Amino acid sequence: MNRPCTHQNELERWFDGEATLGAQLESHIEECSSCKEHVEFLRETRAAIEALPQSPEIADAQMPAFLEGISEGIHQPRRRFSGIWAMASGVAAALIAAVAMMSMLTAPEAPIGAESKVETYSTDIEGASVDVLGCENETQTVWLNTPDDREI
């Protein structure tokens, strides 16, 4: 492309019917290859757009459906408090996160898994046994081991 000429804005105003083509601009277009090419581009573009099929329209037969949609929208209660609800949801989420963080920070130092096996008992069922696990906080957990290695 040629370097754009400073007259192109003026040229477009004339092309768009917003200004008349003065003698000065007319003679400039004759001399300026950049402006000549720009006019050609503008004409080519407009001709191509005008040649396109007409845009679709809302026909009279479609109007009842179109109006019905509008009427429904108008009579639908406005979501006036949507902003407040969004804010409330945000606050609730922040609170939940804060509570979760607090509970993590204030949890007992001994992890739940820090259990040691105290005793193991065999049972009458073949392959089944009972494990008693002791925790540091003096609680005990009882595990029943079944023959197929499923812990109950």
Add this chain to the structure above:
Amino acid sequence: MEITIAMNEYMADTVDKGHPIPLREVEDSSLVAYAKTGDYSAFEELVKRYRNDVFGLSYHYLRNREEAWDISQEVFIKAHRAIAKFRGDASFKTWILRITANRCKDFFKKRKLKTVSVEEPAQLEQFKSPTASPDEALASSELGHSIKKALDTLSEKHKLAFVLRELDGQSYEDMSKIMECSLGTVMSRLHHARKKLQQSLITMGVMEDR
């Protein structure tokens, strides 16, 4: 049959509801005044009058009929809610097109749509130019479709300027009201839109680099 009944009801509704003259003969400013008092039939007449301006702009902008339909309905719903604030500084048409332009821009911002052409191939076949030869007509039609595709490469502001001028045929003054900017900005955006579009068409290989 159902359509006929609905149409009759529609026509009956819009023709008269205690108005001294049929609403279709009433000026926009009076219809707006009636609508402000809660006269829904007056508002419907405005919808009837400007539906295709709104739909056309939405369609040119979105290039999708269903979305243009939905957006157009939303525009009129918004207009109904805001009509009390309409001062009449600009015409009702300019005002409603401003709402349309803003709604279309919001739609793009939210969805960040990658639009695809929905022009049916049948429309291309239907194309006939009374002056151009079939080859010229096809070339011009192809360029037209390429222009519409190339529009997606423009920024929203540039796209709106180009659509309003080239596809909707709006004057600079109306464009400045719809786009809510000065005449100088309108000209600048339009110029840049054209330049960028030209560059895109060259890149697409549908226009020569002169």
